[in-house]
Amino acid sequence: MQTVGHFTAAAIRELVPDAHHVTMSNLHAAGVRSSQDRLLHHLLDAAVRHGVLALEAPGRWRLTEEPTPEAMFSALLADFPGDAVMTVTYGTCGQHLASVLRGDTDPLELPFSDSDAMATRFYDGTPVTTRPILLARRLLEHSVAHWPQDRPLRILEVGAGTGATTAVLLPGLPPQRTHYSYTDVSPAFLTRAKSRFTAYDFIDYQVLDLDRGPTAQGFLRHRGGVECVARHHRPRGDPAPDRRPARRRRTSTRARKPQP
Numbered sequence: 001m002q003t004v005g006h007f008t009a010a011a012i013r014e015l016v017p018d019a020h021h022v023t024m025s026n027l028h029a030a031g032v033r034s035s036q037d038r039l040l041h042h043l044l045d046a047a048v049r050h051g052v053l054a055l056e057a058p059g060r061w062r063l064t065e066e067p068t069p070e071a072m073f074s075a076l077l078a079d080f081p082g083d084a085v086m087t088v089t090y091g092t093c094g095q096h097l098a099s100v101l102r103g104d105t106d107p108l109e110l111p112f113s114d115s116d117a118m119a120t121r122f123y124d125g126t127p128v129t130t131r132p133i134l135l136a137r138r139l140l141e142h143s144v145a146h147w148p149q150d151r152p153l154r155i156l157e158v159g160a161g162t163g164a165t166t167a168v169l170l171p172g173l174p175p176q177r178t179h180y181s182y183t184d185v186s187p188a189f190l191t192r193a194k195s196r197f198t199a200y201d202f203i204d205y206q207v208l209d210l211d212r213g214p215t216a217q218g219f220l221r222h223r224g225g226v227e228c229v230a231r232h233h234r235p236r237g238d239p240a241p242d243r244r245p246a247r248r249r250r251t252s253t254r255a256r257k258p259q260p
Contacts (some may be wrong), residue, residue, distance in 0.1 A: 007094035009067035183208035
């Protein structure tokens with residue numbers, strides 16, 4: 001959190017470079033959107049806790065030292081090399097914090113840029129994401145082991161995103177009787193997934209928007225199957241460009257046993 005405090009103070013310095021004191025009013029005058037106020041208060045609290053900002057009065061702050069987020073960032077990389085992917089992802093977002101607060105940069109676009117596989121590396125290789133994915137694999141293996149041998153195994157993955165969950169689940173599936181639906185609200189994810197999973201010919205790739213009825217999008221009701229929710233769907237009414245991922249993330253696997 002110390003690094004977060006320094007990234008916050010650096011963003012404040014960028015937003016109001018000549019101000020001796022910082023208030024929400026002059027931050028808004030500098031272009032910070034009011035929709036970011038809740039996030040900004042959390043960030044300012046972190047900066048105060050770590051001494052780079054001082055709270056002089058309710059809603060009034062001042063810088064106590066020159067922020068050094070780059071030095072903090074480099075120290076994190078050196079001290080925790082095993083978490084480099086996660087550190088770089090968060091650092092990239094921190095470097096663009098002022099632009100995010102002004103609304104000039106969509107924070108979800110930073111790790112999901114087409115020019116970099118940062119998001120794929122993040123979801124494939126950080127403990128905070130891999131642990132629930134490995135749990136999902138164990139749950140799916142249990143479902144497969146108890147699945148009738150004479151029944152097809154239909155799997156629907158909702159919000160598959162970068163394919164981090166898919167990559168862990170696929171090797172444990174019997175290809176001769178598996179039908180795997182890889183879905184996401186964003187068509188861009190499907191295009192990349194087709195290139196990534198060419199070795200698995202039992203996958204079909206479809207857009208699935210949970211704000212609309214699944215049957216209206218070509219998803220038929222089956223009497224048995226496995227649903228894997230790898231990414232929560234975006235909230236209703238949230239405008240999203242093609243590459244935007246879902247806002248909240250979790251991994252779970254639920255089996256529906258076939259009925260006789």
